[in-house]
Amino acid sequence: MSSRNPTSPGAPPALPWTLRPLLSVAGVLAATVLSALTAVYVSGHRLWPTDGVEGPAIEPPLRALAVAVDALGEPFGAVVVIPSLAAVCWLLGHRRLAALAVAGPVLTVAVTSALKPLTGRVIHGDNLAFPSGHTGMLTAVGLVGGLLVGSRITANRRKAAVVAVGSALACGVAMGWAQTVLVSHHLTDTVGGLCAALVVVPATGWAIDHLPQLGRT
Template structure:
């Protein structure tokens, strides 16, 4: 199942990237989202993008790695530490220049803030037990919608940048999971 989801997300990120490559303007979906958030108070928009702030997300990454080490899961700790960082690096140094989508003199596709947030959420989803996965599966999409609206309202990104970032991050983390097998520990309830 992981391979199918990873491939599907990679395809979505690629197709969105090709659709908007080099384009400096919003598509219809982007324009519609911008019209929805037009006039929202800046404080609300800033609060919506808070989960993507580096100091928020980067606090979760070492916490996940330490948790894995404390539960005798060294491969999971390596995965928790590497997956978000590699996703951000590939996004920044390969995908953004490749797709060449600009907004306000900045490369914006896929959204780097979205990549780090979603990569971290997918890492947590993979590492936790079944009950906690259900929480992440509900909270994650809600956060993503909030982030998309906040980014659009602040003028940082188009919502298609956010969608592409989410798709790429999911694909990248799941692909890396295939390269770093899950540590199996019955006492922590981890199952893949």
């Protein structure tokens, strides 16, 4: 099967056709987990007795690493990371993926922001916590980056899939770790953010692939 979008022969799709089944399954699973967690916290329950209890912050020297990772999800970090990834995608001829590099993380953060007042889960008093926007943003960036690298692996679909999903999970876990050890979020907040990205990014990529003008010169 061709990896090109039939709606625009000269433009690689944001979501390679060979990876769509895997991304669809991942999206459904992530949506299920996100919905379940949202339902739990909307109802005011916890998954286990210590769920939602603020733990001790990490000590140096690992704290410096956690702060550095956390910075990638801050506005000043995002305005560097997201445009840089989009520029790389564009320069390599992946215009749809360049659009996804911007839209995916932005929409993921929008979704997490919309869910926070719905769930009403807080940390440090009245700071809305679930799901984690930082984790969602970096997971989205990791997934787009993985799709870019995976698109260069045309001879091995399994390896391309591992790269794409593995990159998303690695970035999500890294940010989730940072948010948890810095006590910026509860562990399950970060799981929710990761799941949000795995739902939003593929859905956004599918929508972008139905905009043929993005691939034309």
